[in-house]
Amino acid sequence: MSVLRCGCILQLLLLLLGHSLGAPRSFSVDYKNDCFRKDGESFRYISGSIHYSRIPRVYWKDRLLKMYMAGLNAIQTYIPWNYHEVSPGQYIFTGDRDVEYFLKLAQDIGLLVILRPGPYVCGEWDMGGLPAWLLNKKDIVLRSSDPDYIAAVDKWMGKLLPMMKPYLYQNGGPIITVQVENEYGSYFACDYNYLRHLTKLFRSYLGKEVVLFTTDGASVGYLKCGTIQDLYATVDFGPGGNVSAAFAAQRHAEPHGPLVNSEFYTGWLDHWGSRHSVVSSTIVAKSLSEMLAMGANVNMYMFIGGTNFGYWNGANSPYGAQPTSYDYDAPLSEAGDLTEKYFAIQEVIKMYHKVPEGPIPPTTPKYAYGTVVMKKLQTVTDALDKLSFSGPVKSKYPQTFIELKQAFGYVLYRTSLPVDCSAPTPLSSPLNGIHDRAYVSVAGVAVGILERNKVLTVNVTGKTGSQLDILVENMGRINYGKEINDFKGLVSNLTLGANTLDNWIMYSLSIDEAISQGLLGETKPREAPQPATLSLPTFYKGTFIIPDGIPDLPQDTYIKLPKWRKGQVWINGFNVGRYWPARGPQVTLYVPANILSTAAPNNVTVLELEQAPCSSGPCSVEFTATPILNATVHSDYKQPRRLFVKDDLL
Secondary structure (H helix, E strand, O other): OOHHHHHHHHHHHHHHHHHHHOOOOOEEEEOOOOEEEEOOEEEOOEEEEEOHHHOOHHHHHHHHHHHHHOOOOEEEEEOOHHHHEEEOOEEOOOHHHOHHHHHHHHHHHOOEEEEEOOOOOOOOEHHHHOOHHHHHOOOOOOOOOOHHHHHHHHHHHHHHHHHHHHHEHHHOOOEEEEEOOOOHHHOOOOOHHHHHHHHHHHHHHHOOOOEEEEEEEOOHHHHHHHOOOOOEEEEEOOOOOOHHHHHHHHHHHOOOOOOEEEEEEOOOOOOOOOOOOOOOHHHHHHHHHHHHHOOOEEEEEEEEOOEOOOOOEOEEOOOEEOOOEOOOOOOEOOOOOEOHHHHHHHHHHHOOOOOOOOOOOOOOOEOOOEEEEEEEEEEOOOOHHHHOOOOEEEEOOOOEOOOOOOOOOEEEEEEEOOOOEEEEEEEEOOOOOEEOEEEEEEOOEEEEEEEOOOEOEEEEEEOOOOEEEEEEEOOOOEOOOOOOOOOOEEOOOOEEOOEEOOOEEEEEOOHHHHHHOOOOOEOOOOOOOOOOOOOOOEEEEEEEOOOOOOOOOOOEEEEEOOOOOOEEEEEOOEEEEEEOOOOOOOOEEEEOHHHOOOOOOEEEEEEEOOOOOOOOOOEEEEEEOOOOOOOOOOOOOOOOOOOOOOOOOO
């Protein structure tokens, strides 16, 4: 046997052995050829953002399949810290919070993953994903080298990152890159030691091979404080601008390596009191094509926005809360519907990459279940003994939500009038301490609403010793900029005329638990007349039956509250979110089918904070098959962040 023949057989054996063992998987930055390398081959990702925390688990597969069929080869997702560590050391990774299942599903479908684990994520999510309990230290400097903040981050990442390590691409999983922090160049602290600490922390748990990266606005100013050695610098920007100029900013930080737009905005966020943001499919498609023609890697933010169920929405500064819907005018709607923008993007991708063949999962059907009559239950004050599991807390001056060990929802503050107010007397928050909206009553009569930055005084009347109740709503913590340490409740003293109010009794309200346990009863007849324009915060309940003989029910739907003003909705104990049609632009709330039942009557509970439409007849809500997210409203909100530009809020 010749030496040549022996060599050939040896090569063949080595090749077969390599295949049987599986060649080592790799993903890296190729600085010489300005690209990523996946298993040694040049690679470019076309990705879309999807937040598992905003989509019911039962719909993860549907949404991911639609993204795959659009031609995406990757997805990007945040891991909101506060969604998983609800209180210090108490972790939830099950059900809708099962991020490992989500990663496996993405991989099974054929999608790679760009992971953004924070610790801060922004994302129009409450406090940018940071847990509110960090504010137990009042002067904590978030996103910095503050020792208390670092200790909490180290503990959280010590829990999370080892869970993520098996899902790295090098270890057989779908995760190709991991972001460290998020848009840090837009934050006032500019603490390089903090970024160095995070880099070392991530490397210690994830290893040296994983590609770690940063994301910042596409200008040298943002990149100055947002980038650091050993983290690959990427940028974010939206459609309609100068793509070459934007990538020139990235080249300032990274002279070589792949071009990456980590957040290419397909739409934009909404605020209560502003019009619904809409971005043209044509403009999105044109800019996407420009980037792909340059060979750039692109992640579309958002590809599907989803829903801020419960209390998870964030807010911007000056204070403006985001609504329940996070539709974002994305290629897939809040409910996962295929849109014109979806197909426009797919057509662009077809010009540069092969798109999977076969049918796209269809838009999920919606069903209009019709009108549900609502019956009045108790007011919040009447139901206090059922709502306040922890009982009253007494204090000379008001305490914040965090001091009362409550993160979300509502707290009732109670005191008495120290003087006779026979003439209208101003009840004021001179230091703008209402965070965020307060519903005021005296002696069981609703008298007015105080609102952060907007309404700091209401006039009240009443006798000395009359009960003063102030129900304070946390409308969502600021998620971007220097004011993310957003304390809730009465965060400073109130005055009545010249008197500072004191001797408070405070009730933390466990409304979600009370509703899920069915604790709320029917209302008692009230003697105190309520003004026509305002009523006490009150619960209402209705039921409806979905026929079990009709195929394919239950289906998704939308709840509409005609002539209701502002409040919260629960269906079968699930907190669907906030409604505020009086301010808009969102009018309907998305109701996913998985919370509905054909086996038993469905319970609808509404907490109306201002005025239910009951004076002229029975109250009702309506289930419709069509969403309304863009009701025309008079905009009284000054947009602090221009469309597609991450303005620094210094």
